[in-house]
Amino acid sequence: MAEWPDYGRGTEEDRRKYAELIKLHAYNRNFITRDQEMKILEDGVSRFRINLDESRGILLSVTGANDIALENEVQRTAKQMLQNSAYPKKRIARRDFDQVVAYYRSRARGALSDEDVRKRVKGLADDLDLKPKRSGLILRTRRWYRSI
Secondary structure, three states, X not given: OOOOOOXXXXXXXXXXXXXXXXXXXXXXXXXXXXXXXXXHHHHHHHXXXXXXXXXXXXXXXXXXHOXXXXXXXXXXXXXXXXXXXXXXXXXXXXXXXHHHHHHHHHHHOOOOOHHHHHHHXXXXXXXXXXXXXXXXXXXXXXXXXXXX
């Protein structure tokens, strides 16, 4: 009969080292991208022999305690903000869009450029099938959204 590998046997020392590794990844920016998050979780499972659920728990614990933002969490919150802003007719106003961009930018803490943040929020709005509202004083157009 085949023997299953014994995962989740990391010691307390391994867990402490793993927590320090997480802090190291966010040392300069306090923002962890999806790719970095995946690499951190892979390291927890393969190098430190911590199972995936515990590895994710340690990651969330360390990021919460050290005010480190995870891109997944920021995007989840930004999506909820977009949905709430565009609720009845699935249309997003420029002002509401800019508020979501400001939130995303503040959580990213300079790790992403303004243009990149705008593109990411536009991608979230497109994923939710939201349409832009017309904006402008005289000529009310959707150019503000198309130009992103």
